[in-house]
Amino acid sequence: MQMNHADFARSPALRASLKRGLARQAIAAADRCRPDLPGLIRMAAGLRPNPKGVERMAARIKAHPGVTRVTAARDGRSLTFIARLVRMVDARVGGDTMLHETGLIYLRCRVGMMGQGLSFELSAVGFCCHALERLVERSDLPLDRALLPQVDAEAQQILRALGQRFRDRRGRRRLPCRPDRRRLGRKP
Secondary structure (H helix, E strand, O other), X not given: OOOOHHHHHOOHHHHHHHHHXXXXXXXXXXXXXXXXXXXXXXXXXXXXXXXXXXXXXXXXXXXXXXXXXXXXXXXOOEEEEEEXXXXXXXXXXXXXXXXXXXXXXXXXXXXXXXXXXXXXXXXXXXEEHHHHHHHHHHOOOOOOOOHHHHHHHHHXXXXXXXXXXXXXXOOOEOOOOOOOHHHOOOOO
């Protein structure tokens, strides 16, 4: 019996044998275009609180390697960018290192005006090599396309969902460090 391409791409045995190579290939591709994170932060610190200035800054940041997404806010007073970094990841349990490997870190930086000053909000999500291998092995991602853009899309979805967690009922940003007074004393 001959396999057609659709069956071949969904084959668990094929995914298991390709997972390690595809994960390493994605990390190597990300490592070749690493961003200058301190330079990006310094550049973003020069943001001017007007729509034209935000558009110009977004274009300048988008031109840097390793920046996967840049969006300007509708009000023209802030922008958000996501940078992809390759770093060593340590998983620790009770002070003991359980896992030490290379992984991808996606850092989202929102830069905008808060009162008279400039504020930075940072959040991050990481994928170790093992997680990338499991993504290849257990998902229906197409094997004929590069893994890195698909991981970029996953990270953007996670960061978007994380950003939605910190909004109040009216859709305004609520920082996680400020307690919600109405919920104090209640059990989750």
